Structure formats: C-alpha cells, structure tokens
Amino acid sequence: MVTDGEPRASERGEHGRTGGSESGAAPLKGKTAGQEQSSRSTGLAVFALMIAVMLAMLDNMIVGTAMPTIVGELGGLEHLSWVVTAYTLTTAASTPLWGKIGDMYGRKGVFLTSILIFLAGSVTSGAAQTMSQLIGFRALQGLGAGGLMVGAMAIMGELVPPRERGKYMGMMAGVMSFAMIGGPLVGGTLTDHLGWRWAFYINIPLGAIALTLVTTLLHLPRHRSQGRIDYAGAALLTVGITAAVLVTSWGGTEYDWSSGTILGLGGLAAASVAGFLLVERRASEPVLPLGVFRSRNFSLVTLIGFLLGFVMFGAMTFLPLYQQSVQGASATNSGLLLLPVLLPMMVVSVVTGRATTRTGRYRAYPIIGSALIPAGLYLLAQMDVGTSRTTSALYMVVLGAGMGFLMQLTMLIAQNSVELKDMGVASSTTTLFRTIGGSFGVALMGTLFADRVQETMTEKAAVAGAPAGPPARCPPSWTPPRWSGCPRPYGRSTSTLSPTARTPSSSSEPPPP
Template structure:
C-alpha cells in the first residue's frame, strides 16, 4: 500500500480522519449533554457506566482487532467498526432508559475500538516510518479538535434541540467515511493462512476487563481492600498467568510475546503507560480546580480548558513534521515530556488566589508537551517491529495508554479524596473549637458538606440552608471556604503526583529509549536488525 500514488493516499487519509473524527466527536459530545440526558431518563446511580462501558468494550476490541487486521487486512475492520459505531449511535438516540443507553454505548465502544485501532495502523500501511510522523501528528490532532468542539456542541444541542440529536448529528460523517473507505481503501490478500487464537483472546479479555474495573471502582464504589476489588485483582492475576502460558504454546498468538524482547517496543509501551497515567490523571481533575477552587462557571471553565486542546493540536502537528523531516525522535520526546512535567509542576503551586490567566498558561504548557509527545511513541513501536505485526503493535500502544489512564485516574482520585478528607477534618475541627455556641446540628451539617461536588453547586447548597439563623449561615460559609482551601490543597497533591509520573517517563526516555533510525520502507527487514539489540 505504501506504493500507491500520493494523491490516492491523501484521499484515503482524509477518509480515515473523517471516520476518526466521527468516533471522537461522539465520545466528547456526551460529557456536557449527559446531565440533561440523565434528567430525562433517570438512573443517576448508573451515571459513570455510560463512560465505563465504552472504555471497556473499546479497549478489548482495539487489542483483539489489532491481531485480526494483521491477518485479514485493515479494510474489513475499519468498515465493520464504522458500521457498528453508526448502529450504536443510532440506537443511543432512541434509548428509553439509562440501562438501554449503557447497552448501546457498549455497542458504540465495540465499533470505536475497531476504528481507533485500524485507523492508526492504516497510516503504517500507507507510509513507511520515516514519512509516518507528520501523519501520526495530524491524526492525533483530530482528537484535539473533537475535544474542543464536541463538548461545546453537545451543550448547544441539549439547550436548543432534543438530546437525541447528540447521537444522530454526526451520522452523515460515518456514512461518507464508510463509502470513501469502501471505494478507495485497497483490499490486502494475505498469502499465508494463520489460525485465530480464540483461547488467548478470551484470556486477554478476562485479564483486562477486571483490571480496568478494579481501578475504576476502587476508592469510589468500593474500598481498595474490599472483597470486590481484591476479587477482581485475583481474577486478573489468574487470567494473566493462564494467558502467558497459552501465548507461549499457540502458533499464532493474539499478542506475540516475542515482541517484548525488543527493547524499543517494550520501553515505548511502558512510557506510554506512564504518559496515559499522567495525562488522564491530571487533566481529568483540572476542571475540579477551575470550578471548585477558582469558582469559575462551568461555561467559562470550558474556555480555560480549550487552550490545552489547541496547544495539543499545534504540538502534535509540529512534532510530526519535525520527526518526518529529521528522522529523529528521542530529543523531541524528552522535550515534550519536560514541558508537560513543567506545566503540571506549575499546576501544583496554584491556590485559591489563582487567576484564569495563570490556569490557562499552565494548560497551554501541559497541552503543548502532550501534543509533542503523543504521536512519537506510536511511531517508535511501529518502527521497532516487522510490518506483519503492525496492527497488534499499534493496538498494544493504545491498550497500555488506556491502562495507564485508568490506573492514573483511580490513584489520583484516591490521593484527592484522602488528602481532602484529612485536611478538611483538621481545619473544620479548628473552626468548631474557635466558634462559640456550635450546635450538634451545625456539626452534623459539616459532614454533609465534606464533598468537592458541593463547590460545583454552591448556590443550591446555600439555598438549602437559607432558613437557618444568620449566625449559622455565616458559619457554613466559613466551612465552605475551608472546603475550598482543602480541595486546592488536595488537587496540589494530584498535580504533583502527575508531574512525578511524567517525570518518570522522562527519565525512562532519557536512559532506556534507544534512538533507532526510522525505516524508509515497510518491507525493509535489514533496518530492523539493530532494533532488538
């Protein structure tokens, strides 16, 4: 496929990016519209499952389809992915209950995982590693654009139309992308036949799903040492051991373990794990700071977060162009990780007096660093393996990032909750000790306020206590201020944790990532000889 004429390659890439934009917009548009959807359908207790089910199904299909696309080619799976995602989107729009919506979001996830996996792999089919950088950068920027426009558009739709249109508005994108890829994307016939590793696929699924669920639920629905979380970890360990034993025996493993003997492949995936943890873990909690600590409205907080995404788009595009032009990536990866860690360190020093401008500048640093780094480790992994492993190697990058993101969000959530509880308890007790005539009722009300969600809806909370005596209202306002300071203190710990995680990725890159010349052809096996050394 790399020998196709450039014009046809560009048209195929536009079609692939349309498919990716279709999937990415449908992911990002849901966040701002979900409160209105929940208000209509009910089922607030299942709120998080609308996101969790998509993460689970997309993660599983991404890694499984990676191997299958190496056997049967990318075209069938990107077409199936678009088809399944389109059906899932259509069904989401006709949901009559929250459980139906969760089921249909799971279907969306199956399609989304196929699209994401095969889209990035298809870049490797069309271009050799040396030319791949700029296209990987442009592909990464598609996610950034979806992150900018998706939430804003989702809010506009639910304000002016029925929420069903959140899922239906981009269906034409999917149909156009399907038609273009069907007509233009070449079909690849494999000469040798390979058996499908059904047992390994099942064991890999049983390994990954409980692992993702355990880190998603730990510290939220269940305690870290609860029987449910320990049980999930136990299932993961047993399934993983059986998976390793199976993969060593089968002829065509779903995840060839020999790839991990390649140091560039292994270290790139480990760095990707840390990058995912730092990226998702820190960025997920920034809106808490902007709205809860700084008191910025939800609408304005979107504008404060937007520079991060725009900086990421610019960074990934420029980074890809530089890699393609120079053929070098290690120093650029280190620069991106350093900028990102610097931004997170600056976030650590924010407090209740921080302005929107300061927060925006920090967001630009994090976004630029993330954009510079993000495309590189997909490229290093693809460059390190033979072309016949392109699909499964690209999927492994996505899986490790997803695992890192899930683990990072969970651990940093525990850091925030524990630090917040300790700091709030200590300072509220001091307030009680220094305030005369504190009634047991007032002390009990403090416990109800020890939740960061309170700061995101302060007016409603204060209205609830408006019938209390004036001195009680003053006291509760003081408690709210303590909560604000406690949340700031807790999030400082979250951002510092993120900075340390990214700093670790930077050290791994400096000491262990080998600079290998980017191959100039997908068929060149000679250029692979030194990469596993």
C-alpha cells in the first residue's frame, strides 16, 4: 500500500535509487548522461529512440494486414501463424540477453547492433521468395526488435534524470499507441499500392534515420565489464522462454492442450526455469540478477506488467474479431474502431507522464488504472449482438484509459527501483513479462473463445436438428444477420473473454520507489 509520505522524484538520487531503500543501496551521485550533452542533442537522441520503438511496434501491426496477400503470393497457408510466432519468439527470448549485454558492454554499441540486425531482417523479409524464407528472416527481425525495445528504454533511463523520465516515458507510450493505430492502416495502404514487400522495406528509411541520430548525437559513458556473460543461464532462460511461448502459441490451435507435445513443452519450460534459477544464484554476472526482485516495488510492477500485457494483447486480438463478425465492420474499419481504446491510452499516458515530471508524484495513477481496467473489462463482457458501436466505443474508452495509467508507469517504477548498472536488466525484465503476459492472454482467450463458439453452435444445432458446428461459409465481412447463427455465437463468445482478464485491485498498487 502506498503511504502518504512517498518521496518526490526530485528528492531521489539522480539515477533513481532512494537512499536507504529496500536493497540498502545508497543514492547514486553525479550527472546523468543527458546532462553531459546539450538539451538539443538530447532531444534528438530521444527522438531517435522513439523511432526505434515505433519500428519494433509498427512492424508487427503492419504485417498483420499484409498476410492475406503474402499467402496468396508465397503460399504456405499451413505455416501462416509462424510468420508472427517466429518474430514474437525471438523477440521474447532475446530480451533479457540484450538488457544484460548492454549493462555489461555499453548500451549505445549494443543498441546500434540491434538496429542493424532489425534492418537486415527487414530487407531479407521483403526479399523472401518462399514462406520458409520469410519465417526465418522474421525470426532475425524479431531478434533485432528485442534489442530495440530494451535498448531504447534502458538508454532513456540513463539519459534522462528520474524527475524527467515520466514525461519521456509518457511520450514513448504515445508512440507505441500511435504505432498500434497507424500500423494496420499503413500496412493496408502499402500492400494495396506498392505491394506487401514494402511492409518490410518501409523500415529501412526510418531505421537509417534512427541509426544516424544515435551514432552522431547520443553520448553515453563508455564502460566494459570484466566479467563474462553467464552462457549457461542465458541458454536455460532462452529454452524456457521459447518453450513457454510455443505452449501459448500452439496450445488449443496446433495441438490440444492435453497433448503430449504441449505437456512436454510445459515440462521443459518449468525445468528450464528451475535450472535457470539455480544457475543464477551462483553466476558472477547473472543474466537476470535475482536480487532486483528483493525490491517490493520491482516485483509488483513486473506482475502488473504481465497482467497488463495479458489484457492489452488479448483485447487487441479479439475486439477486431467481434467488430467484424458481430458488428459487420470491414477489416480496415475494425482497425479504426479500435481508436476508442488506443486514443485514450495514448492521451492518458502522455498526460500522466508530464504530470509526474511536473509534480514528482504518481501514487494515484496505478490506483486509478487498477480500477478502470476491471471496470472496462466488465463493461465489455456485457456486449452482445445488440450492442451498438457507440456503446461498445464508450466501453473501450474506459479500458483504454485504464491501460494508459499503467502502460509506461510500470517501466518508470522498475527503472527507479534499481541501480544504474542494472537499468538494462530492469527494462528487459519488464518488457519480457509484458510480452509473456500477452502470449498467455491471447492463448487463454483464444481457447475460451473457441470453446464458447463450439458450445453455442452445438446448442443451436440441437434446437434446429442440424449438424453441430459452424456453417460452411460464415465470413467475418458478412453483415449480421445474413446468417443468423453467425453473429450470435461470436457475440456470446467475445463477451465471455473479458471477465477472464483482471488486474490487481486498487489495494495492490505499487508503492513509490
């Protein structure tokens, strides 16, 4: 529970730790990297970081709208899901490694490397001639994307004093929301007018700008650790994350949840994580220093990040399905109909970030966010085939505002809870838990959705004396009720999903670091 005597950001050590904190670390002294260069060059460097984050976020959103055209040209429909899974898998698995390597060998060089890898993946993905090639190159692209997300956040933490971080974190959240809004529209436009390959080539000029600005304007202290990377821990963590993501990606779709494959992957994930924890206790330079979890603040915001990813990615996946299948929206319009979620999320993130910078206080924000998200999910659970677009938009505003209060605040608290040397670890851990939460959210909601659809179809078939299951053709683009059985099960099924996602109650908000 937050106490009334929370310290202001301006009263803290310049790099984020409060003296006498839970870990007993003394406040760090000296100037931040951002104070050692001009405000103009700092602003341009932050702009470059925002471009990098936008690249990583925008790419996945753009590719989704291009997928039908890609399959039409390259074939390989049975491997379609791997175009997304390969990207997600390498992004999640590499996230902790990028953070640790940046902490040990310098964040600027590691960040530039991730940009180059991402651009190489973009060029080769755009030039792919087969579905197998595209999947492999998407994996390379995801490897770079992991470094973009973690590197940008860690550099921001080193470049900007704690008092200013809220403003810039809010702006970063705004960029991420913009990518979610603009991604499907940009992807559709590029695919229709220039071809699907430009969904990948568009990254090249943006990446070149970020690369140039970071190279010339970002000045960070050079440091190199004398220790060695914990290769055993890195391998175990990679295997564990890979197995966990595959469980969430394949469970209920490629394989039944009770199948040997899924159970085996689940066991492998559990064993790898257990082995990882044992190795990290003895490692001189652990990939994920377990000591950071001694901070109650850090532990709590990583949990909140997991739940936030669960809600956010689940909502972004299944709300368009409801809008297309039940409300009769086209694919393009369903992207626009997500604006009631994304715009409030963007606006609230920016406003709360600036308010945090101005006042140094943010105790109320996690309380409000933790109340609004369950309220929004409850309202979404009331939607059915008779719910108007206006009503559903109002419900989505509540959810989007709640996510805006928490989206970047989790990163801010995580960074302010650790020492500067662990800034990359803090950023990567928060990002990793949000990504894993998103994978679990989509998987669980997908399973519930499919089960509910089948249940409703079976009920209707029993009443009508017809075979169970959906009709041979029930395209999402049909306007209800061209086939009366189509929208109703989808409407009922979508409303089943919302109550499954919950965030911590207002009594579980994180105390200030």
